[in-house]
Amino acid sequence: MKLKDMNERDIISTITRIFRPETIDIVLPCAVVGPGEDDCSVIELGEGRYLVSSTDMLHEKTDFPKGITPWQVGWMSVAVNLSDIAAMGAKPIGIMMAMGLPPNTELDFIKELSEGMDACARQHGTCIIGGDVDRHDELTIVGSALGLADDGYLVRRKGAQVGDLVCVTGELGAVGAAMDSLRNNLEAYPYVMKKLYMPVPRIREGMALAQTGCLTSMMDISDGLALSLHDIGVASGVGFCINAASIPVHRTVREMADSESRLVEWSVYSGGDFELLFTIRAGCVERARKIADFTVIGEVTVDGIFLVQNGRTAVLEARGYLQFGDKV
Amino acid sequence: MKLKDMNERDIISTITRIFRPETIDIVLPCAVVGPGEDDCSVIELGEGRYLVSSTDMLHEKTDFPKGITPWQVGWMSVAVNLSDIAAMGAKPIGIMMAMGLPPNTELDFIKELSEGMDACARQHGTCIIGGDVDRHDELTIVGSALGLADDGYLVRRKGAQVGDLVCVTGELGAVGAAMDSLRNNLEAYPYVMKKLYMPVPRIREGMALAQTGCLTSMMDISDGLALSLHDIGVASGVGFCINAASIPVHRTVREMADSESRLVEWSVYSGGDFELLFTIRAGCVERARKIADFTVIGEVTVDGIFLVQNGRTAVLEARGYLQFGDKV
Numbered sequence: 001m002k003l004k005d006m007n008e009r010d011i012i013s014t015i016t017r018i019f020r021p022e023t024i025d026i027v028l029p030c031a032v033v034g035p036g037e038d039d040c041s042v043i044e045l046g047e048g049r050y051l052v053s054s055t056d057m058l059h060e061k062t063d064f065p066k067g068i069t070p071w072q073v074g075w076m077s078v079a080v081n082l083s084d085i086a087a088m089g090a091k092p093i094g095i096m097m098a099m100g101l102p103p104n105t106e107l108d109f110i111k112e113l114s115e116g117m118d119a120c121a122r123q124h125g126t127c128i129i130g131g132d133v134d135r136h137d138e139l140t141i142v143g144s145a146l147g148l149a150d151d152g153y154l155v156r157r158k159g160a161q162v163g164d165l166v167c168v169t170g171e172l173g174a175v176g177a178a179m180d181s182l183r184n185n186l187e188a189y190p191y192v193m194k195k196l197y198m199p200v201p202r203i204r205e206g207m208a209l210a211q212t213g214c215l216t217s218m219m220d221i222s223d224g225l226a227l228s229l230h231d232i233g234v235a236s237g238v239g240f241c242i243n244a245a246s247i248p249v250h251r252t253v254r255e256m257a258d259s260e261s262r263l264v265e266w267s268v269y270s271g272g273d274f275e276l277l278f279t280i281r282a283g284c285v286e287r288a289r290k291i292a293d294f295t296v297i298g299e300v301t302v303d304g305i306f307l308v309q310n311g312r313t314a315v316l317e318a319r320g321y322l323q324f325g326d327k328v
Numbered sequence: 329m330k331l332k333d334m335n336e337r338d339i340i341s342t343i344t345r346i347f348r349p350e351t352i353d354i355v356l357p358c359a360v361v362g363p364g365e366d367d368c369s370v371i372e373l374g375e376g377r378y379l380v381s382s383t384d385m386l387h388e389k390t391d392f393p394k395g396i397t398p399w400q401v402g403w404m405s406v407a408v409n410l411s412d413i414a415a416m417g418a419k420p421i422g423i424m425m426a427m428g429l430p431p432n433t434e435l436d437f438i439k440e441l442s443e444g445m446d447a448c449a450r451q452h453g454t455c456i457i458g459g460d461v462d463r464h465d466e467l468t469i470v471g472s473a474l475g476l477a478d479d480g481y482l483v484r485r486k487g488a489q490v491g492d493l494v495c496v497t498g499e500l501g502a503v504g505a506a507m508d509s510l511r512n513n514l515e516a517y518p519y520v521m522k523k524l525y526m527p528v529p530r531i532r533e534g535m536a537l538a539q540t541g542c543l544t545s546m547m548d549i550s551d552g553l554a555l556s557l558h559d560i561g562v563a564s565g566v567g568f569c570i571n572a573a574s575i576p577v578h579r580t581v582r583e584m585a586d587s588e589s590r591l592v593e594w595s596v597y598s599g600g601d602f603e604l605l606f607t608i609r610a611g612c613v614e615r616a617r618k619i620a621d622f623t624v625i626g627e628v629t630v631d632g633i634f635l636v637q638n639g640r641t642a643v644l645e646a647r648g649y650l651q652f653g654d655k656v
Binding site for chain 2: 001002003004006008011012014015018019030031034035036040041043045047049051053054055056057058059061062093094096097098099100101102103104105106107110111114115117118127128129130131132133134135136137138140142144146
């Protein structure tokens with residue numbers, strides 16, 4: 001069978017079965033959270049500290065949208081990696097950038113690219129600590145971000161409990177709207193284009209929320225809200241009931257949408273919004289609101305993932321952004 | 329200026345100048361050893377412990393030689409990353425693998441690739457802790473290896489002192505010989521082909537040697553002995569006098585060489601031998617010999633890098649394997 005005939009999650013599970021910690025001899029030092037299990041892998045450092053790490057490959061053909069500047073490519077490459085660190089509630093301590101560069105690339109391009117990387121890292125309290133450069137036909141950038149979290153404040157996908165509230169940071173749908181504008185050569189609204197070109201990793205919010213000790217699960221919604229709900233649902237063994245009217249959407253995105261179903265498509269089923277999705281114990285919400293902005297969009301239930309819209313309850317499908325295949 | 333008109337080290341220094349820790353605000357957590365400075369970056373974890381990390385991009389067109397199996401591609405991708413951890417004297421604690429995979433790739437290829445990665449990691453006391461899969465036109469694999477070292481046992485490129493002895497692990501020249509065989513369609517000797525397809529990272533030797541407390545500098549010689557000597561020379565502010573007759577070369581490689589200059593070309597100026605080059609205080613050599621095999625090939629001097637061969641002393645040139653440009 002060829003990869004193009006498979007969906008991405010089946011490919012990942014084939015690979016991770018080979019790497020699974022449980023198949024590794026007990027004497028080997030291994031990850032507390034291993035491949036394919038969460039936004040980051042987690043290694044116990046002892047003395048109640050955990051090292052979290054994540055790697056992400058971006059490349060010209062699939063990841064850098066039309067109109068993006070070299071500086072923004074650099075920013076984005078760091079941001080998507082830091083977003084995974086944020087999703088664990090961890091503090092970033094460094095990021096490595098491996099770059100595959102076409103020989104015809106202008107040196108100025110590389111300078112701007114590197115400056116964008118540097119700016120994104122610094123603005124989120126960390127720095128570029130190393131990397132690699134390689135000659136490559138297609139501009140390919142692989143970041144590897146590292147972070148630290150203390151015991152008790154590491155938030156995983158696993159842990160959501162029935163009755164917890166489901167929340168998201170920021171506003172959703174802007175990147176779906178931006179991608180649709182690009183695809184259809186429509187007017188590019190600056191608000192959504194900025195969201196697309198310069199995603200902001202929610203490092204501050206992730207750390208602050210984790211330190212309340214009230215979060216029961218968290219991940220970023222880079223593949224879209226729908227797939228992320230399904231991922232947390234599977235990891236935690238729970239379901240969700242999401243209220244469509246509660247999903248935070250910027251007024252520009254509302255203006256751009258020609259129908260309510262388009263709005264749901266952008267805010268629920270499109271990837272690229274690097275916001276955090278988390279569950280929190282209901283009694284904690286007021287306290288958490290004092291330290292970070294977020295919106296409650298639903299509740300953790302026993303099973304099934306549903307979207308309530310205009311008084312009707314429908315199954316929230318498991319679809320969104322995937323590298324391989326066109327559905328999960 | 330385009331990258332193809334520049335040499336690799338100038339490209340790296342352009343990039344790393346942008347990321348340099350000294351330009352970063354003092355309140356930011358930063359690396360003790362930053363980009364471009366050593367085989368790994370180093371972050372201080374406190375309590376006398378250091379986190380070392382390294383990332384390496386490999387891809388089909390430039391890194392996977394003719395005849396290599398998918399399993400060996402996996403092995404090699406992990407090995408080259410672990411070699412950087414070995415070069416710091418650190419203990420590997422995990423490795424992430426980001427893979428760009430062509431859609432026409434067979435699933436069995438990915439399974440064998442992953443099994444090769446897994447085998448190399450396990451045989452060196454660690455495991456694959458995470459990664460990423462991405463659709464890509466060219467098979468591209470980026471590993472990011474993590475390791476730990478205790479204070480006093482972290483070995484850097486900086487630190488060689490005049491009078492120290494210069495040593496290498498294993499035997500050199502096999503990969504240069506193998507590459508020449510492939511290029512010229514000559515008979516492939518199994519010994520050299522195995523060295524090319526399945527490099528062995530010197531994790532055990534790196535850790536054991538570092539723990540003698542006698543090493544003053546170390547790096548791996550993936551870009552060749554000559555470039556590595558120049559790198560340590562610059563980092564430590566010293567020179568070297570290397571005795572060509574002392575450079576350890578396997579008898580198969582000797583047999584394959586049609587001249588002495590070919591032998592020097594393979595063992596001094598070719599990359600791909602993932603051995604360790606290190607300097608050690610002269611009084612420690614006997615003690616170190618009890619815990620690891622290595623060969624003394626020369627001495628640290630005040631300046632200049634020279635090769636003594638058949639009673640003649642000549643400048644040891646700074647050339648070897650580079651991704652961009654054809655000379656440093």
